[in-house]
Amino acid sequence: MKLQVQPKLIIHGGAGSSLHGKGGVEAVRRALYAVIEEVYSLLVTGATATEAVVRGCQMLEDDARFNAGTGSVLQSDGQIRMSSSLMDGTLGRFSGVINISRVKNPIELALFLQNSPDRVLSDYGSAELARELQVPSYNGLTDLRLHEWIQERQDNFKRTMAGVVAEPELVESSNAGRGTIGVVALDTFGRLAAGTSTGGKGFERIGRVSDSAMPAGNYATGYAAVSCTGIGEDIIDECLAAKIVVRVTDGMSLKDAMERSFTEAQKNQRDLGAIALDATGAISWGKTSEIILAAYHDGETIGDTLEWNNSELIGYC
Ligand code: ASP
Numbered sequence: 455m456k457l458q459v460q461p462k463l464i465i466h467g468g469a470g471s472s473l474h475g476k477g478g479v480e481a482v483r484r485a486l487y488a489v490i491e492e493v494y495s496l497l498v499t500g501a502t503a504t505e506a507v508v509r510g511c512q513m514l515e516d517d518a519r520f521n522a523g524t525g526s527v528l529q530s531d532g533q534i535r536m537s538s539s540l541m542d543g544t545l546g547r548f549s550g551v552i553n554i555s556r557v558k559n560p561i562e563l564a565l566f567l568q569n570s571p572d573r574v575l576s577d578y579g580s581a582e583l584a585r586e587l588q589v590p591s592y593n594g595l596t597d598l599r600l601h602e603w604i605q606e607r608q609d610n611f612k613r614t615m616a617g618v619v620a621e622p623e624l625v626e627s628s629n630a631g632r633g634t635i636g637v638v639a640l641d642t643f644g645r646l647a648a649g650t651s652t653g654g655k656g657f658e659r660i661g662r663v664s665d666s667a668m669p670a671g672n673y674a675t676g677y678a679a680v681s682c683t684g685i686g687e688d689i690i691d692e693c694l695a696a697k698i699v700v701r702v703t704d705g706m707s708l709k710d711a712m713e714r715s716f717t718e719a720q721k722n723q724r725d726l727g728a729i730a731l732d733a734t735g736a737i738s739w740g741k742t743s744e745i746i747l748a749a750y751h752d753g754e755t756i757g758d759t760l761e762w763n764n765s766e767l768i769g770y771c
Contacts, residue, residue: 461497462640462735464750465489465510467520468633469683469727469743472763479760482519486749487756489513493637494751503639503647503679504542504568510637511538511561511649521633523559524594526653528603531660534594535577536653537667540564543646543674549573550667553654554580558592561651564667574667594653606657633747634666636681638674638731646733648672648679648695655686665689669696677733678702678711684726684743692719694728708732709770716740716767740768 467486473479493510501509515523515538526534538560539550549567551560553576563583567573575583634652641647650672654664665671665686672681673695680695689695694715701711708730719726720742727746730738739748739759749758752771762769 458642459640459644460735460753461494461642462731462737462750462752463490463494463497463506463510463638464729464731464737464739464748465493465514465635465637466681466683466727466729466739467514467635467747469741469746470633471744473745473747473760482747483749483758483760485517485519486747486758490749490751490756493639497639497641500642502643503544503641503645504540504565506639506641507540507637507647507649508561508565510639511635511651512559514635514637515559515561515651518596518598519633520635521653521656522635522651525596525599525633526594527599527656528595529654529660529662530657532603533660534653536560536594536651537664538564538649538651539574539667539672540568540649541647541669541672541674541679542568543648543676543679546675547573548669548673550672551575551580551583552663552667553577553661554584556581556591556593557584557589558594561649563587563589564649603657634683636672636683636729638679638681638729640679640731640733640735644733646674646676646679646731648674648681650681650683652683669693671695673699675699675703678708678730680728680730682726682728683746684724684741688719688724688726692722692724692726694719694726698728698730702732708736708738709768712738712740712768712770716742720767736770738768738770742767
């Protein structure tokens, strides 16, 4: 089969402070590469960008290491509330669920809502939808996240966010960070899509709304697609995903749009990261935090950013 466009793929498992140990880096690398390999092969065999993004998000939601789906962090009241969104760049269509509980894969509800007249549902409406679709009830709580919450409760919820990935050493050392997931794909037809899914910041007030189900945190057009991670309030204040995508859509190169947007974010002392693709196949990532856990497939090889903590704000290939 002759490909019309070389597919591209970039995924993330959050941004924050450095992983505790080398074991953590290797485990995260293996987890991210498994997703890249499966999802990239789907793209090569003709899956649409949206299909690829949904599959990638499902796999990352199912990995208890990351803060989305199974392994989501707990909010201040000890409950899991997840948010997820999907944007099809070709259709220019955003859909998502906010603060949903007791489902395995919030991204599947976001996918369903792509074809609904009401495309973003909050907690009560998402629960009603899950019931209507007969989505089985599922508890994504893990021992590590429960342990992390109990420790944090003893400390009176002083941390601003939960651990970047669920690592036993991280829980012991109470090291801050986060592990939201995101997938951005360019398919063989040149179509772009972005998906993001999260358990939130961790320990937040009930009703707090994450950027992950907002265009600030997840956005795509026919020109570019972006998924963000980091402190949601910072991402919302920068309107980061939409800002980068609109800059590219208006004619700026992806590299310039990322550089400018991350320079602004750093100046404003934000704590965040993002992954991005454009319609020409350019791949980019950026962070103001210490690390961003991203991996990508550029058509030839798989690369990652796990040990990329240089002074540059953005990376590009
Ligand atoms: N952005 C997410 C939130 O604030 C957290 C994260 O990216 O890890 O809800």
